[in-house]
Amino acid sequence: MSGESPRSRRNRKEREERRAEGGRRAPAESFARERGTPKKEGGRTTGVRVAERSHHLCGNTEEGKRTLKHHRAMGKTARATVGDPSHLDRMAVLRATATRQAARCARRDARWPARNGFFLSVQHALDRYRVISENFDRARFSIGANPLVVGCVPWPAVVHPSRLVGDDGRGVQGSTSWEDVEHFLQGVKQILRPAEYQDLLRKVRLQFHPDKWASRGILESVLDDELRVQLHTWCVIVSQAVNAAC
Known part of the structure; x- marks a missing residue:
């Protein structure tokens, strides 16, 4: 190229050198150019594929091994959670389910x-116990589909269930005391025949035996830790009060 100016020759040589240098790019540099946000590609994450190329190109190095192991673990996690909400989303779903149950x-x-915003009459307390007992005994509680909340339990007590829960319907506000259970038992004893009263005692005693709750996994369906502890405490109180009345 005889008509080429000195400046043009320099530019041409620089371009040729850059092209030649590109063909001799180091493996680590090539890997750096290929990296990016991992994307799903043919059933495998791009991150895993890039990490495998890095492991191969860089040799059997410790860094390559760590990179490959990390991306493979990320790929397994991604595959395990495909179609599932994130942990935070799942907790929100479970809380919403428990809130609907409480409502x-x-x-x-x-x-x-x-009565007075706090208590049930003995007759209403007995009616509530009978209505809820049937469903409670046959229910299969689960944290995702049928979570246990305070209102699910046929408490043999005169305290109104609305006084036991927090503003959201799930948490704990009041408590069921030994005296509440005693008041209930003393009241129903006056309106039931002796045989009916003894049947009621046996039924409540079986329903609220802590081992019975454990075998049914009832408390495992409670999302809130504080509520789970409180429900167990109330179960024990009812069990002890009924045993004392037998």
């Missing part, structure tokens, strides 16, 4: 009004 119980309990 259903509150609507049902509205048929038994509280």
Whole structure:
């Protein structure tokens, strides 16, 4: 190229050198250019494929091994959670399910009004116990589909169930005391025949035996840790109060 100016020759040589240098690019540099946000590609994550190329190109190095192991673990996690919500999303779903369960119980309990805003009459407490007992005994509680909330339990007590829960319907506000259970038992003893009263005692004793709750996995369906502990405490209180009355 005789008509080429000195400046043009320099530019041409620089371009040729850059092309030649590109063909001799180091493996690590090639890997750096290929890296990016991992994407799903043919059933495998791009991150895993890039890490495998890095492991191969860089040799059997410790860094290559660590990179490959990390991306493979990420790939397994991604595959395991495909179609599932994230942990935070799942917790939100579970809380919403428990809140809906509590709202259903509150609507049902509205048929038994509280006296002075706190207590049920003995007859209403007995009616509530009978209505809820049947469903409670046959229910299969689960944290995702049928979580246990305070209103699900046929408490043999005169305290109104709305006084036991927090504002969201799931947490704990009040408590069931030994005296509440005693008041219930003393009251129903006056309106039931002796045989009916003894049958009631046997039924409550079986329903609220802590081992019975454990064998049914009832408390495992409670999402809130504080509520789970409180429900177990109330179960023990009821069990002890009924045993004392037998």
